[in-house]
Amino acid sequence: FRNKIRDLSFKQGILTSVAKDETTESVYENYYNFAESVSKTAGYKILAINRGEEEKILTVKLDPPVEEIIRYLEKCIIKKHNAHTEQILKDTIDDAYKRLIAPSIERDIRSSLTEKAEDEAIKVFGKNLTQLLMQPPVAGRVVLGWDPAFRTGCKLAVVDETGKVLDTKVIFPTAPQNKVAESKKVLKELIKKYNISLISLGNGTASRESEAVIVELIKEVDTKLEYIIVNEAGASVYSASKLATEEFPNFDVGQRSAASIARRLEDPLAELVKIDPKSIGVGQYQHDMNQKKLSEALSGVVEDCVNKVGVDLNTASAPLLEYISGISKAVAKNIVVFREENGSFKTRKELLKVSKLGPKAFEQCAGFLRINDGKDPLDMTSVHPESYEATKKLLESIGYSSKDITVAGLNGISKKITDFKKVSDEIGIGEITLKDIVKELEKPGRDPRDEMQKPILRTDVMEMEDLKEGMILKGTVRNVIDFGAFVDIGVHQDGLVHISKLSKKFIKHPLEAVSVGDIVEVRVDSVDLKKKRIALSMVLD
Numbered sequence: 001f002r003n004k005i006r007d008l009s010f011k012q013g014i015l016t017s018v019a020k021d022e023t024t025e026s027v028y029e030n031y032y033n034f035a036e037s038v039s040k041t042a043g044y045k046i047l048a049i050n051r052g053e054e055e056k057i058l059t060v061k062l063d064p065p066v067e068e069i070i071r072y073l074e075k076c077i078i079k080k081h082n083a084h085t086e087q088i089l090k091d092t093i094d095d096a097y098k099r100l101i102a103p104s105i106e107r108d109i110r111s112s113l114t115e116k117a118e119d120e121a122i123k124v125f126g127k128n129l130t131q132l133l134m135q136p137p138v139a140g141r142v143v144l145g146w147d148p149a150f151r152t153g154c155k156l157a158v159v160d161e162t163g164k165v166l167d168t169k170v171i172f173p174t175a176p177q178n179k180v181a182e183s184k185k186v187l188k189e190l191i192k193k194y195n196i197s198l199i200s201l202g203n204g205t206a207s208r209e210s211e212a213v214i215v216e217l218i219k220e221v222d223t224k225l226e227y228i229i230v231n232e233a234g235a236s237v238y239s240a241s242k243l244a245t246e247e248f249p250n251f252d253v254g255q256r257s258a259a260s261i262a263r264r265l266e267d268p269l270a271e272l273v274k275i276d277p278k279s280i281g282v283g284q285y286q287h288d289m290n291q292k293k294l295s296e297a298l299s300g301v302v303e304d305c306v307n308k309v310g311v312d313l314n315t316a317s318a319p320l321l322e323y324i325s326g327i328s329k330a331v332a333k334n335i336v337v338f339r340e341e342n343g344s345f346k347t348r349k350e351l352l353k354v355s356k357l358g359p360k361a362f363e364q365c366a367g368f369l370r371i372n373d374g375k376d377p378l379d380m381t382s383v384h385p386e387s388y389e390a391t392k393k394l395l396e397s398i399g400y401s402s403k404d405i406t407v408a409g410l411n412g413i414s415k416k417i418t419d420f421k422k423v424s425d426e427i428g429i430g431e432i433t434l435k436d437i438v439k440e441l442e443k444p445g446r447d448p449r450d451e452m453q454k455p456i457l458r459t460d461v462m463e464m465e466d467l468k469e470g471m472i473l474k475g476t477v478r479n480v481i482d483f484g485a486f487v488d489i490g491v492h493q494d495g496l497v498h499i500s501k502l503s504k505k506f507i508k509h510p511l512e513a514v515s516v517g518d519i520v521e522v523r524v525d526s527v528d529l530k531k532k533r534i535a536l537s538m539v540l541d
Contacts, residue, residue, distance in 0.1 A: 002105070004072065005097075009064035009105050013038040015113075017049050017060045028052035038062060038109065041118030044482035047285040050114060062106045065345040070094060099189060104137075118289040120482070124511065125283035125294070126301045131281050131516035133305040135268040136449045142166075143264025144190065144199045146214075147235070147254055148206035150174050154183075155254035160509070161269070162315065165248070166194055168255045171362055174209040180216075184505060187217055189519055200265040202232035202257070208492050218459050226457040229488070230315075231478060233281030238274050259448050267447070269309055273302055273320045282482045284517055306368075308448055313369040314344040326364025331357050346375045348385055355369050370445055377405035377527065378457060381444040383437055391437055393427040410441045420471045453519045456490075464491045471524040472540065477514050487522055487536055495534030497522060502538050513538070 031049055035168075049503040052058035073093045078086060099402040139163055146470035154174065158167040165192065173183035190196060199214055201207060207229065218225050239256035248256050264271040277298035278286050285465035286294060313335075321332035334355045339345065348366050351357055367384035374380065378388055393512050395401055398416045417423050417438065424434040440446070456476055467489075475489035485502065496519075502513040514520060522536040 001073065001076065002101075005064075006070055006105050006108060007099060008069055008072070010038055010064065010109055012065040012068070013109070014063040015041050015049070015060070016063055017052065017058045020057060020059055022447060024057065027054075028055075028057050031058055036424065038113070040115070042482055043120040044284060046113050047121060047288055048115040050269075051285065051288050060110075062109060064102065064105070066097075066102075066214055073097060076331055089251055112480075115290075118293070119291060121286070122294055122297045124480065124482065124509075125286060125299055127511055128278065128282035128516045129277055129298060129301050131452075131518075132280065133269050133302065134449050134452055136447075136452045136454055137267045137269075138198065138265050138455065141198045141266070142194050142196050143262040145189075145258040145260070145265075146198045146201045146210060147232070147258040147261055148202055148204055148210040149254070150206045150209075151176065152254065154206065154210055155258040156187075156190070157255055157258035157262055158190055158196060159259060159266065160194075161264050161266075163176055165259050166253075168251065168258065170254070170375055170462060173213045174206045180213060183213065184220070188221060191221060191223065191225065192285060195223075195225065198265070199227040200230050200262045201224070201227055202235060202261045203229050212493075226459055227251045228455055228457050229490070229492070230261055230265055232257070232261055233266075234272070234275035234279035237279045239275060240539050241274075247317075247387065261416070264373055265455075268319065269305060270311075270320050273306065274317070277302060282479050284479075293374050298499050310368045310370050310445070313348070313371050314339065316369075320541055324368050327357075327362040331355075331361065345371055348372065348374075348376075348379050357519070360493050372445075377444075381405065381440050383440055383467050387429060387433065387437060390427045390429045390434075391441070394423065394434070394437065395441075397423070397426070405441065405444055414438050415443060441539055452517060455517075456519060458490060462490050464493055464527065464532070464534070467524050467527045467534065469524055473522055473524065475520060475522055475536075477518040477520060478515055480510050480514060480516060481510065487508050487520060489522065489524075489534070489536070491534070491535055493532050495522065495524070495536040497536045497538055501525070501536070504539055523533055 014035050015038045017034040018119070022032055028048065031052055034049070036045070045204070049058060049060055052061045057335065067115070069412050070093065074090060077093060078089050091163065112520055143159050145157040145159060149155070153170045153172045154171040156171060157165055160166055169186055169190065171183035171186050172179045201214065202212055211227070211229070214227050225539045235257045236253070238260050239253040244256045247261065260271060272280060278294060303323045303325070306320065307325055311320055311324065318332040318336045321327050321335055322329050326333070334357065335351070338354045345351070348369060348371060351362055351366065351369070352359070363386070367382055370381075371379040376388070378391060383391055392402055395404070398413060402411060404410060420431050424431040427434070456474060473489045475487040475495070478488050478494050479484050479486045484496050484498045486496055499507065499510050502510055507513055520538055521540065522538055523540055525535040525537050527534055
């Protein structure tokens with residue numbers, strides 16, 4: 001009985017939600033008088049309705065096809081006509097269904113809808129997180145990290161090309177102090193002293209006011225200076241963490257936050273691994289779902305990204321090393337301690353001297369750890385040590401040695417191998433492994449993030465009031481959710497491209513058209529200054 005009733009309730013039932021008080025203003029106004037087929041209600045709507053119900057703003061219920069279900073139960077239970085018992089059985093069936101079965105079925109269906117919606121949201125969160133972690137580093141620049149604030153002042157941190165913090169300051173260019181001239185003087189001194197060419201501005205409180213000061217500053221300095229607004233989600237979480245205290249024991253939380261904002265531009269992956277993935281701000285209703293399942297999924301995403309990129313063994317922090325296959329938290333700390341006590345690693349094999357890192361762990365992690373300027377040039381590649389002998393045989397057979405491996409790579413060596421199957425048999429490795437080795441030797445230590453689009457650097461500011469319908473602008477996709485994508489077009493308020501405006505062709509999910517970090521061209525369709533909403537379209541024709 002139960003499965004049939006559940007099936008009927010799911011296929012023909014209507015999920016409804018109404019406001020407990022329609023005069024209340026809230027983010028749930030779209031659900032104040034909502035009714036939709038249970039089987040067709042999108043996951044993000046389920047999560048929104050659940051939250052509205054939990055916050056006691058909405059009343060939610062499932063309206064099943066009661067008459068059809070009652071008829072079905074009567075047909076199953078009342079086998080013969082009996083004038084004395086038939087009405088009693090009908091009343092019993094009606095009472096049993098409405099009082100006992102229906103509430104149980106409703107709980108069951110809503111629970112399964114929520115679980116499915118959570119799984120979908122976690123999947124989207126994971127894809128967004130992947131794209132964010134795989135953003136290309138802005139390398140070779142001295143960056144000024146700027147953590148904006150009003151009363152406590154804007155915290156600054158100068159970070160060199162390697163991520164080392166060179167200097168920190170606090171300035172007060174915003175209300176209530178409004179010390180703009182004094183702040184500009186400090187900024188100009190820092191720019192001149194450290195040859196700063198890029199400012200990484202957090203998008204938090206006082207960001208708009210800070211940006212105005214930066215744009216004025218750019219016009220006043222002689223050197224080329226650019227800025228970018230960085231999503232500072234999680235920076236405050238990191239700055240107050242035990243890890244940040246260990247990394248910057250003499251800094252306050254503001255200085256740590258400014259350093260993090262600068263570093264997440266220089267190397268997003270290395271910096272963002274220090275922050276709980278749930279706090280990074282590229283998800284949807286992440287606080288409403290199964291936290292254990294979410295944490296496991298996101299940790300897996302971070303681990304995949306770190307292993308795909310690989311890390312420099314001599315510069316990687318313990319939090320970054322933790323995500324390398326085979327390296328536990330304790331071993332990661334031991335690697336850093338060993339490095340501090342003995343100096344830089346010269347070969348991958350030295351890892352075996354690290355406490356608690358045995359042969360099995362070495363086998364798992366070695367291929368993901370790079371050593372630049374080490375004793376063996378192969379250590380700067382992703383070629384695993386167990387394939388070194390075969391790699392050296394390969395190089396010898398085509399007239400090279402491992403000493404010929406440089407950052408530029410051995411371009412064109414794949415053309416020297418006419419028969420991969422024959423060569424793989426000769427040197428004693430699989431054909432697929434051989435092709436991977438050749439690909440790596442042609443471009444050693446290649447960073448898959450280099451293929452991603454570079455972030456948009458700005459030199460001028462635009463206000464929301466400057467936007468006009470029909471304007472064509474370039475922007476960066478900041479978040480992708482079930483019903484569309486939020487795009488940063490440089491006005492502090494991300495615009496929404498609804499799923500129907502993402503592509504000319506029909507798509508089931510926004511991820512089919514865009515990913516976090518994509519640089520896209522959009523048209524402004526409407527601007528609501530009061531509600532601070534911008535509607536955009538990527539369908540420009």
